[in-house]
Amino acid sequence: MLVYFFILALLCSLSIFFVKRKEVTNILLVLFLIGQTALSYYAYISIDQTDSLFFKFEPIGILFSWVLNLLSYTSVYYSRIYLKQHSNSVRQESIYYGLLILLIAAMTGAYFAENMAILWVCIEATTLFVAGLIYHDRSKIAIEAAWKYLFITSIGVAIAFIGILFLSIVSGESNFTGFNFGNIVLLAKEIDPLVIKIAFVLVLTGFSAKMGVFPLYSAAIDAHTVAPPPVSAFISTTLMNVGFLGIFRVYQIVAQTDAIGWANNVLMLAGILSVFLATIQLLRIKHFKRMFAFSSLEHMGIVCIGIAVGGIGYYAAILHLVFHSLVKAGMFYQIARVNNTFNSYWIKDSGNYMKISPVDSLLVILSLVLITAIPPSGLFVTEFLVFKAMFLNDNIYLAILALFLLTIILFVITRKILHLLFAPQPDDYSVKPSVDSNISLIPVLILFALSVYLVIFPPPVISELIYSAIGLLK
Amino acid sequence: MDYVFIITFAVTLVLFSLFERVKKFIYLISLQGVLLFGIALVNLLHIYTLELVFILLETIVVKSVVIPLFLMKMMKHNQLKRVHEVHVPVFYSIVITTFLILGSFLLSSYVNIPKLHTRIFAIGFASLLFGIYFIIIHKNIFSHLIGYLIIENGIFLFSVGIGSQMPVLVGLAILLDILIGILIIGIFVNKVKDRFNSIDIAMLSQLKD
Amino acid sequence: MLFDMTAIGIALALVLSILFPGIIAIVKAKTAGRKPPSILQPLYDVIRLFRKGTIYSSTTSIIFQLAPLVYAASVATALLFIPYFGGPGIFSFDGDFVFFAYLLGIGKFMMIIGAMDTGSGFEGMGANREAFYSLLIEPAFFLIMGSLALVTNHVSFLELFSALHLNTHLSYLVISVAVFVLVYITMVENNRLPVDDPRTHLELTMVHEVMVLDNSGFDLAIIHIASWMKFIIFGTIIANFLIPVLISIYIKIALFVGVQVAFAVVVGLLESFRARNKIAKNPQWILAMSSLAIIVFLTTLIITSKLILN
Incomplete structure (x- = not known):
């Protein structure tokens, strides 16, 4: 089934590249999105079945693909608004949409990859497509960000490949299933503990560029700054889920051996350092999009900590990823609207937004509440669970340190957002008639509402998926 | 037998740190492709024809013909200076490279992992470390691409050393991925040259807080 | 019998040493399309120098007068250490290659302090460079000899070369890299082209020639002769690498002459087709030889199973 999906994605994207007509683009985009929804549904009904030789519909992949599917709709919607305002040519637009479709397809492939090498291939592919999207506005700074993202991530991912090779050492002889995740998990106990440790460190280092945690987080930060907001929303959410999945797969393999304690320590270190x-x-933040990027770094750090403490932490970490995806994507869409008023992402250029645009401001306040994990935010529940697990696991001092750091982050983000809302307007600012209709607020509102709704009335299917995703860890 | 190729590969790493001309870098990359073919051929003799053809394609065709030709084209397009500037004097680079090679061989003799060919692991490790070092010391992004290629060669050596045979389909996907990656990186090098009139990494420093 | 062979070898080496610079000059003239000089032209030049008187600067001391003599004597003595045709040199004992290397070192040291003795700025600069290059090339020589000692389990020239078997692929590699490095060492020791251009007339870029600016007459003549002999010494070492042990003595002699002439031709060709390195780039090129020698050493560690890899 996935093969057909990839063929569909490739056909859609190539047609958009070459036809370069708006009507065709629109139809193909809708076609692709429907295809993706169908695939997400198909994945759920055929859960735990192998597909297209190298893929398998695993619970965690299904969960992430739902999130991706939802965000694909919103991102395409906001891309249309963004391109209407910023695009110069139809050609540029068709490249943008073509790459967007390929990116979504590559991420879907990464979510469902059963073969570790194919997982790697999909992740490397996302890097290439994202680099093209970052380069969208063709400015000098876009070249710089795209180059840095492409180069650092390529090297990181190459290093991760060595880790995957090391893992395959145990099943190297068997030709076809050698790199299959399920196969490696079964044989994990036979792997030399040293090899497992090396592999884990290499994979963590390599995919950290994708997940946006310590040590290779910097490339993703620069990418956020420059990319069009709908793409930033992807980089910050679904793409980080891809990186997480890469690390999580190897973590599941490590969990079968005695090296698990050591791996937990490494993850804990990466998490705490990320938050720090x-x-x-x-x-010292001065730029809204960078602020959101560093906020993503913080949340990914919390996810790492959650995985490291284990127990209820596993559950909380994965749920945290889902909520973070919803909220952060909404914030990036929203900041694009703010940018339309101020024509700048710099904090110093903003102010008095409450007067200028009260409705938008309400959403900004809502996003502030949600991202800083103040109830009723879904992130509050997950962070609460992570810290509960930390206290239960005798990680009291680290928990206190992390809570202290989170408090500082809460203070900083609140301060900057309040500056946006209430600070006196900059002198050279002239009010520009807002070009956005308020209809485009609705998708953001839906995402925010969903992140609250899901935590108050949690549908059983999500918990089931998460519990079966972490089934290997007990 | 493959020791001859391995040692020659080590020599190419030393030459990478000795030479300062872009053209010689490209020749060395091409030579490394041939050496990789030799190493793979000796170690994977028992494999099937299809896989052999694939490895031939990967090493000889792609690594030692297609990529060097592409690099040559880039060199002409960007009118690269003959000599590339480095942060560390060549003199010290040679010392460091030598110790990298020596160290990775000595280290590998202590590695005791069944199914791992430590001789290939050693040179792969040296190649990986040297690639990273090469990227660190060079000031322009074309050389960074060369460093990335050295790292990729190191990873190819790892995969030979582990003796893992992927299905040809997967291998093909990986090869395609890497090739497209290199092409895109190369295109970005060209774009940087067009926009900044230089490929010095110092140009790329606007993004910061 | 063996002693006779050594005597023949030394005599042959001395004769060849006279022809060596002539061959180089001929090759260079041919490749440049000039009319070649007589093969004996360097000999005529030296004879002319012998006929001239020697002039000593009033600022120099006894060291300056002593230096050329010690230099020539050390090189001549070094000639006696090398084995010829599988027989021992005049002197042969365990570790003689160390003695050999430092014998050459003594001569060089005397030349350096002799150059310093003149008090000339140019000569001091030349001496400085000469000392630096010798310092850099020394590890390469010892690493090559040490690698051979490791392979053969012997520590004298004679046993080293007679125990050297070309039996594995790797030893072919070792031999070829070792010969390459030795050719380069020769070029550095004799201050030939990639490192130093003997034809240059700019003192600032000279290395060896600038050191002997103040020498004249007899002193200059014996310095020239010593550097010819140095070529032959390294040529003989390379010949020992290449000539198989178990063949008849006449073929050995023919091969010996052949290798020496080929060596001279190679030097001539190298000098014709290579530009001199920038002075600032010299150290890194010389160091690269040591680096290659380390890789040879690594290879011998693998050959001798000191380093076990699977």
Whole structure:
């Protein structure tokens, strides 16, 4: 089934590249999105079945693909608005949409890849497509960000490939299933503990560029700054889920061996350092999109901590990813609207937004509440569970440190957002008639509402998926 | 037998740190492709024809013909200076490279992992480390691409050393991915040259807080 | 019998050493399309120098007068250490290659302090460079000899070369890289082209020639002769690498002459087709030889199973 999906994606994208007509683009986009929805549904009804030789519909992949599907609709919607305002040519537009479709397809492939090498291939493919999207506005700064993202991530992912090779050492002889995740998990106990440790560190280092945690987080931060907001929304959410999935797969393999304690320590270190670095950087933040990027760094750090503490932490970490995806994507869509008023992402250029655009401001306040994990935010529940697990696991000092850092982050982000809302307007600012209709607020509102709704009335299917995703870890 | 190729590969790493001309870098990349073919051929002799053809395609055709030709084209397009500037004097680079090679061989003799060919692991490890070092010391992004290629060669050596045979389909996907990646990186090098009139990495420093 | 062979070898080496610079000059003239000089032209030049008187600067001391003599004597003595045709040199003992290397070192040291003795800025600069290059090339020589010692389990020239078997693929590699490195060492030791251009007339870029600016007459003549002999010494070492042990003595002699002439031709060709390195780039090129020698050493570690890899 996935093969057909990829063929559909390739056909749609190539037609958009070459036909370069708006009507065709629109039809193909809708066609592709429907195809993707159908695939997400098909994945759920054929759960745990192998598909197209190298793929398997695993619970965690299904969950992430739902999130991706939802965000694909919103991102395409906001891309249309963004391109209407910023695009110069039809050609540029068709490249944008073509790459967007390929990116979504590659991420879907990564979610469902059963073969570790194919997982790697999909992840590397997302890098290439995202680099093209970052380069969208053709400015000098876009070249710089795209180059950095492409180069650092390519090297990181190449290093991760070595880790995957090491894991395959145990089943190297068997030709066809050698790289299959299920196969490696079964044989994991036979792998030399040293090899497992090396592999885990290499994979964590490599895919950290994708997931946006310490050590290779910097490329993703620069990419956020420059990319069009709908693409930033992808980089910050579904793409980070891809990176997480890469690390999580190897973590599941490590969990079968005695090296698990050691791996937990490494993950805990990466998580705490991510939160710490995010705090340091946020203290001197001057740019809204960078602020959101560092906020993503912080949340990914919390996810790492959640995985590291284990127990209820596993559940919380995956749920955290889902909620974070919904909220952060909404924030990036919203900041694009703010940018339309101020024509700048710099914090110093903004102010008095409450007067200028009260409805938008309400959404900004809502996003502030949600991202800083203040109830009723879904992130509050997941963070609460992570810290509960930390206290239960005798990680009290680290928990206190992390809570302290989170408090600082809460303070900084609140301060900057309040500056946007209530600070006196900059002197050279002239009010521009807002070009956005309020209809485009609705998708953001839906995402935010969903992140609250899901935590108050959690549908059983999500918990089931998460519990079966972490089934291997017990 | 494959020791001859391995040692020659080590020599190419030293030459990478000795030479300063772009053209010689490209020749060395091409030579490395041939050496990789030699190493793979000796170690994977028992494999089937289809896989052999694939490895031939991967090493000889792609690594030692297609990519160097592409690099040549880039070199002409960007009118690269003959000599590339480095952060570390060549003199010290040679010392460091030598110790990298020596160290990775000595280290590998202590590695005791069944099914792992440590001789290939050693040179792959040296190649990986040297590639990273090469990227660090060079000041322009074309050389960074060369460093990335050295790293990729190192990873190819790892996969030979582990003796893992992927299905040809997967291998093909990986090869395609890497090839497209290199092409896109190359295109970005051209774009940087067009926009900034230089491929010095110092140009790319606007993005910061 | 063996002693006779050594005597023949030394005599042959001395004769060849006279022809060596002539051959180089002929090759260079041919490749440049000029009319070649007589093969004995360098000999005529030296004879002319012998007929001239020697002039000593009033600022120099006894060291300056002593230096050329010690230099020539050390090189001549070094000639006696090398084995010819599988027989021992005049002197042969365990570790003689170390003695050999430092014998050449003594001569060089005397030349350096002799150059310093003149008090000339140019000569001091030349001496400085000469000392630096010798310092850099020394590890390469010892690593090559040490690698051979490791392969053969012997520590004298004679046993080293007679125990050297070309039996594995790797030893072919070792031999070829070792010969390459030795050719380069020869070029550095004799201050030939990639490192130093003997034809240059700019003192600032000279290395060896600038050191002997103040020498004249007899002193200059014996310095020239010593550097010819140095070529032959390294040529003989390379010949020992290449000539198989178990063949008849006449073929060995023919091969010996052949290798020496070929070596001279190679030097001539190298000098014709290579530009001199920038002075600033010299150290890294010389160091690269040591680096290659380390890789040879690594290879011998693998050959001798000191380094076990699977």
